[in-house]
Amino acid sequence: SQTIHQWPATLVQPVGSPLSLECTVEGTSNPNLYWYRQAAGRGLQLLFYSVGIGQISSEVPQNLSASRPQDRQFILSSKKLLLSDSGFYLCAWSVQAGGHNEQFFGPGTRLTVL
Amino acid sequence: QKEVEQNSGPLSVPEGAIASLNCTYSDRGSQSFFWYRQYSGKSPELIMFIYSNGDKEDGRFTAQLNKASQYVSLLIRDSQPSDSATYLCAAPSGGSYIPTFGRGTSLIVHP
Numbered sequence: 140s141q142t143i144h145q146w147p148a149t150l151v152q153p154v155g156s157p158l159s160l161e162c163t164v165e166g167t168s169n170p171n172l173y174w175y176r177q178a179a180g181r182g183l184q185l186l187f188y189s190v191g192i193g194q195i196s197s198e199v200p201q202n203l204s205a206s207r208p209q210d211r212q213f214i215l216s217s218k219k220l221l222l223s224d225s226g227f228y229l230c231a232w233s234v235q236a237g238g239h240n241e242q243f244f245g246p247g248t249r250l251t252v253l
Numbered sequence: 254q255k256e257v258e259q260n261s262g263p264l265s266v267p268e269g270a271i272a273s274l275n276c277t278y279s280d281r282g283s284q285s286f287f288w289y290r291q292y293s294g295k296s297p298e299l300i301m302f303i304y305s306n307g308d309k310e311d312g313r314f315t316a317q318l319n320k321a322s323q324y325v326s327l328l329i330r331d332s333q334p335s336d337s338a339t340y341l342c343a344a345p346s347g348g349s350y351i352p353t354f355g356r357g358t359s360l361i362v363h364p
Contacts, residue, residue, distance in 0.1 A: 171350070182356040183297075183341070229296055233350075239285040239304060240350040242343075244296040 141166035145230050145245040152252055158203075158217040160248050162230030165211065170232040172213040173242065174205055177227040189213060225252045255280045255346040259355035266362055272329040274358050276342030279323070286318060286325045287352060289341040297341055301327065332362040 142165045152158060164170055174186040185198045187205035195205050202221060206214045213230055230245040256279045266272045278286075285304045289297035303309045303316040303325065315328040325344070329336055339359050343352035 173351070183354040185351065188351060227296075239302055240345065240352070241285075241287055241299055241302050242352065243299060244289075247296045249294075 141232070141243065143230060143232055143243060143245040145228075145248050147248060148246065149249045150251070152220050152250065154222055154252055155219045158215070158220050158224070158250070160215040160228055160230075160250075162213040162215075162245055163211055164213075164232045167211070167232065167234065169210060170234060171240070172207060173231040173233075174213065174215050175229040175231065175244075177229060179226070183229070187215070220252045222252050225250055255283075255353050257342055257344050257353045257355040259340075259342050259358045261356060261358060263359040263361050266332050266360070268332060268334060268362055268364050270332050270362075272332045272336065272360055272362065274327040274329075274340050274342075274360065275324060276326070276344075276355055277324045278342075278344045278353075280344070280346045281320075281323065282348060283344040283346060285345060285352075286316070287343040288314075288316060288325075288327045289343065289354075291339045291341060291357065293338070329360075332360075334362050334364055336360060337362050 144163050173188045175183045177183050189195050189207045192207055203217050228248045231242040233240045233242045258277045288301040290300050291297040301316040303318045309316045313330045317326040339357040341357045342355040345352045
């Protein structure tokens, strides 16, 4: 069966510090991968998605970036965090073909920028 | 702007009642619809998806889709306090495989 991991689970960072969040998927090959952010009291905002190694599409211009160095690894980064980057960061995966593209979410990383 | 709209609630129902959660969408090209449950502080969990007009049942959950009226519903029968959560509706826009999520409806089931 497929599982998705995210780490760290929680993170408190000062403004201006760098960020690296990691997501890995097990039990499937060539998945679509997604990064979402959920701010307090708000909906899910799609940040990035990837259909393959090295292929990243950005949905929202901001100080965040994403990379996919391996088939089942997705990384979210920032060089300098802003207060507005606080939120619940969720990684998700979906199959590329043969389904209805239902997404499955990892446990999330709760980021607080102070 | 393709939108998925949900009443934020909270919807409060007594234990054992039927909870009815509704969602409307703006893109007539949407083909698949998803319901997620999100407990406070946790990530969303897929509980149902539907792509054909009519009803789809899975245990205590029934998803209903009406493409002509552009709405999708989730019914929870015999509601339990453990069903208290935020329910997110999602639908990809026509031509895209990436779903747009509604803001969610908060459900409270009281004993």
